[in-house]
Amino acid sequence: MSTLENQQSARQMYRNMLRWQVLATLGVALLAGILAGSSASISALLGGTSVIAGAWTAAKIAEKGQSNMQATAALLNLLKAEAVKILLIAIILFVIFKFYHSLVPFALIAGLAAAALFSGAALAKAQTEV
Template sequence: MAALETNQSATQTYRNMLRWQAIAMLVVALVAGALAGMPAGISALLGGGAVIVGAWFAAKIAEKGQSQTQATAVLLNLLKAEAVKILIVAMILFAVFKLYQSLVPFALIAGLAATALFSGAALAKSQTPV
């Protein structure tokens, strides 16, 4: 019973984190779009979206390892999740730089940074639903 409650709690925490990230990404995209035009808004969405997709995959990996209790196994699972997240973000950003001709780099970085920062803030405030 406790493992099921822990799993539900962790799943809710990950969902809450992704919601906070999506809100941050949308706010930055709206501001960038209003200040610098549609390409800047799209660039911010692409930057934030890369982080959200990477975080989603990392959360799935972290969820799979929740039954492990050894410190080494937990640490390796977290490192694996973080490595996958970084790899996915890097691949998406590479594709964005290659394929999106109207890219506004500052907006992309702003979307990426806001979304990444809200990842940590959401985990710190994991009990505060959005």
């Protein structure tokens, strides 16, 4: 497989992962809204959005480093992408806790967990389209 095909395959995988995360977040937000109201729905959306933003940023970092095929460079690039993702999620969650006063913590955690779990599931089933 050529480098261009590898890059296109990786982009497809990242898009698929983000799609799964968005659908999972929307599903949890809808369920939270039905069960506990609009504040819970917004909290779930915020939790899922923090993971989605982190994953999107990590995907962009990982895409940039794909041209270097050395094992050490690839590993360092993946570690850098993961560190940026975790840091971004932590910053977004700090901002949410600081400024959203109607926060429903359980809904926020449910949205965050759904997006995180479905990112792993989407990567495991990278060829499955949504």
